[in-house]
Amino acid sequence: MTEGAPELEQLLERVVAGGHVPKHIAIIMDGNGRWAGERGLPRFMGHREGMKSVRRAVTGCLEMDVQHVTLYAFSKENWSRPPDEIAALMRLLSEYVDRERKALAEKGVRVRVIGDRARLSPAALQAVESIEGATAGEDTLVLNLAISYGSRDEILSAARSLARRCVAGEIDPDDIDEADFASALYTTGSPDPDLLIRTSGEMRVSNFLLWQIAYSEIHVTECLWPDFSERDLYEAVLDYQRRERRFGRVTR
Numbered sequence: 001m002t003e004g005a006p007e008l009e010q011l012l013e014r015v016v017a018g019g020h021v022p023k024h025i026a027i028i029m030d031g032n033g034r035w036a037g038e039r040g041l042p043r044f045m046g047h048r049e050g051m052k053s054v055r056r057a058v059t060g061c062l063e064m065d066v067q068h069v070t071l072y073a074f075s076k077e078n079w080s081r082p083p084d085e086i087a088a089l090m091r092l093l094s095e096y097v098d099r100e101r102k103a104l105a106e107k108g109v110r111v112r113v114i115g116d117r118a119r120l121s122p123a124a125l126q127a128v129e130s131i132e133g134a135t136a137g138e139d140t141l142v143l144n145l146a147i148s149y150g151s152r153d154e155i156l157s158a159a160r161s162l163a164r165r166c167v168a169g170e171i172d173p174d175d176i177d178e179a180d181f182a183s184a185l186y187t188t189g190s191p192d193p194d195l196l197i198r199t200s201g202e203m204r205v206s207n208f209l210l211w212q213i214a215y216s217e218i219h220v221t222e223c224l225w226p227d228f229s230e231r232d233l234y235e236a237v238l239d240y241q242r243r244e245r246r247f248g249r250v251t252r
């Protein structure tokens, strides 16, 4: 057993004892570049190290019996980064898929990639399809991997698909409700996140799940993503469990 493991077990026990573990956790995995910069390393080394944090986050979610986790891996706006950084990120995606596909399926994780696939290179698209195919039958944990993702894009595409159904006479515009709209989003089938975590201390949502986080609790940590451990995840959930969710109501 590694040093600190009993302490981690105790933290997990506290989380489980706390009741109401979030059904859905969403994470903005930020700070890879700064992590690398602090060590005099190229940015892609931060992204590479960040892959280990992805593994830890998924393990932590499985341990807590979280049912859905959405990880922001690459935004639509990230396409404006230097081509060599984008290429490195896409290579890491293929590496992640090759390395994790089998283990994820064995653990019951279903991976679903959300975002604009039309912009992905053939190799990246192949990686996406291969991990989705290999894990399609699983249902212990849904892992939504947001790649080439932009929330405004997602909302627009939902609006377009509903508009097309109206034009085709399948639905009446006046009958469209929030559930219909949510079903037209990429995240259909996952409930709204209970908890949104952002690493690296930035206080913004950066075009992530704008519709879905209407009532999510937000936990921002200074920790840079490559340093994010299961302990940090459990601490975030303990913080969440201390919150009083009101949804606009008066509760006392």
Ligand code: IPE
Residues within 6 Å of the ligand: 029, 030, 031, 032, 033, 034, 035, 073, 074, 075, 078, 089, 200
């Ligand atoms: C997050 O880390 C990963 C991606 C956006 C792909 P960053 O690359 O944004 O790292 P910082 O924010 O520059 O430190």
Ligand code: IPE
Residues within 6 Å of the ligand: 028, 029, 030, 031, 072, 073, 074, 075, 078, 202, 204, 206
């Ligand atoms: C958000 O991080 C996107 C991901 C974590 C994939 P960014 O680093 O791109 O966000 P900004 O530019 O700081 O808002």
Ligand code: MG
Residues within 6 Å of the ligand: 030, 031, 032
């Ligand atoms: Mg960043």
